[in-house]
Amino acid sequence: MGVEGVRMVEEALRSGCRIEAVLFSETGERYRERLAPLVARPEIAFPVLRTTDRLFEGLADTEHPQGVAALVEPRVTTFDDLVRTPEGTCSPLLVVLAGVQDPGNVGTILRTAAAFGATGAAIAASGQSGTASPFSPKAMRASAGAALHLSVLSGTPLPILMTQLKVAGFRMLASSVHEPETGEQPLLAPWEVDWCEASALLVGNEGSGLPVEVERSADARIRIPMASGVESLNAAAAAAVLFYEAARQRNSLATRNIQEP
Numbered sequence: 001m002g003v004e005g006v007r008m009v010e011e012a013l014r015s016g017c018r019i020e021a022v023l024f025s026e027t028g029e030r031y032r033e034r035l036a037p038l039v040a041r042p043e044i045a046f047p048v049l050r051t052t053d054r055l056f057e058g059l060a061d062t063e064h065p066q067g068v069a070a071l072v073e074p075r076v077t078t079f080d081d082l083v084r085t086p087e088g089t090c091s092p093l094l095v096v097l098a099g100v101q102d103p104g105n106v107g108t109i110l111r112t113a114a115a116f117g118a119t120g121a122a123i124a125a126s127g128q129s130g131t132a133s134p135f136s137p138k139a140m141r142a143s144a145g146a147a148l149h150l151s152v153l154s155g156t157p158l159p160i161l162m163t164q165l166k167v168a169g170f171r172m173l174a175s176s177v178h179e180p181e182t183g184e185q186p187l188l189a190p191w192e193v194d195w196c197e198a199s200a201l202l203v204g205n206e207g208s209g210l211p212v213e214v215e216r217s218a219d220a221r222i223r224i225p226m227a228s229g230v231e232s233l234n235a236a237a238a239a240a241v242l243f244y245e246a247a248r249q250r251n252s253l254a255t256r257n258i259q260e261p
Contacts, residue, residue: 028067
């Protein structure tokens with residue numbers, strides 16, 4: 001995939017992903033010194049190409065290109081990679097995007113998840129709608145390169161993925177926009193969830209949320225309490241609130257563990 005702009009190319013070079021080439025236009029040459037420590041590393045040698053501003057503008061996805069781009073091969077993530085507990089964390093924390101169609105939302109959710117300590121992400125269709133690719137240009141810009149640093153698994157059907165995660169000991173948490181019916185499990189507030197367990201947060205379609213059958217098969221359903229008159233939050237905003245609470249709990253646990261003799 002192509003990434004464009006000095007900040008995005010910088011993130012790509014730092015991500016550990018395979019770099020096929022870096023391209024500078026005449027205008028982009030002003031960023032050579034900034035990127036030199038990353039471009040010149042012998043252990044990740046790749047061609048550095050030059051072109052004219054006119055040709056670069058014909059290739060660019062943005063309206064006002066900076067003249068720097070890279071061709072990047074995203075890391076390959078296996079299921080075992082996804083569920084692994086990284087060093088220094090109490091447990092894995094995943095986000096599962098199921099039917100999030102707006103690439104801007106996909107990128108923002110991944111950026112937020114990474115900022116608050118999520119250890120990986122999975123991309124799946126919900127059965128009602130597909131999920132935008134996290135590696136599309138708009139999603140990449142919205143994620144500020146987070147998609148290059150997170151372990152991202154895609155291609156597994158949602159029911160199979162949920163079953164695999166449950167077998168691996170994950171608690172499935174559904175962000176809900178539906179009122180529970182009589183006899184169904186009550187909705188939990190974000191602070192009523194133990195985020196220090198191995199958890200996978202399911203985020204659904206911007207308009208319709210998760211399919212009802214997916215919510216019912218989850219271990220818990222979560223809703224963010226809001227002032228009256230407000231129907232719901234944007235999918236990315238809701239994910240930010242939930243991951244902030246997850247980070248608060250997980251950081252608190254880490255602090256307690258450090259202070260204990």
